[in-house]
Amino acid sequence: MKKNQIAKLEGILQHSSWLEVVLGGVPVEDQESYREKSHDLLVQLLCFHKLHAFIHQGIKQENIQVSGDALVAETDRVVELEAEEIKRQIFIELDLVETEDGPHSL
Incomplete structure (x- = not known):
């Protein structure tokens, strides 16, 4: 997947603004590591x-490379x-919990 497509999809998901809200209860010194992990999870x-x-288009298993533009x-x-x-899965993988006053890390 190309970087420009990832950036476009991040925008569609409003990943950055969503993540800032999610990280509101996380100590400031820990937030950068959460951002990095969240980005990695998003790309995955x-x-x-x-x-x-x-797969839905019928790609064969023996194909080992496909065009990033496809x-x-x-x-x-x-x-x-x-x-x-996608956001729910990232939230879970970041090991965050929703509380009455907002999201917090465990």
Whole structure:
């Protein structure tokens, strides 16, 4: 997946602004490591959804490389549909919990 597609999908998901809200209860000194981990998780999930789009298009298992430019619109559409699930998975993987006064780390 190309960097410009990742950046576009981050924008669609409003990842940065969502993450700042989520990290509101995390100590400031820990927030950068959470941002890095969140970005890594996001890229993994975006790649998963792009691979899933390829599978639905009938890609064969023996294909080991595919063009980064392929299925961009399909991937965008899937990510838009799965936006809340992607955020939920990142939230869980960051080991954050929702409390009455907002999100906090465990």
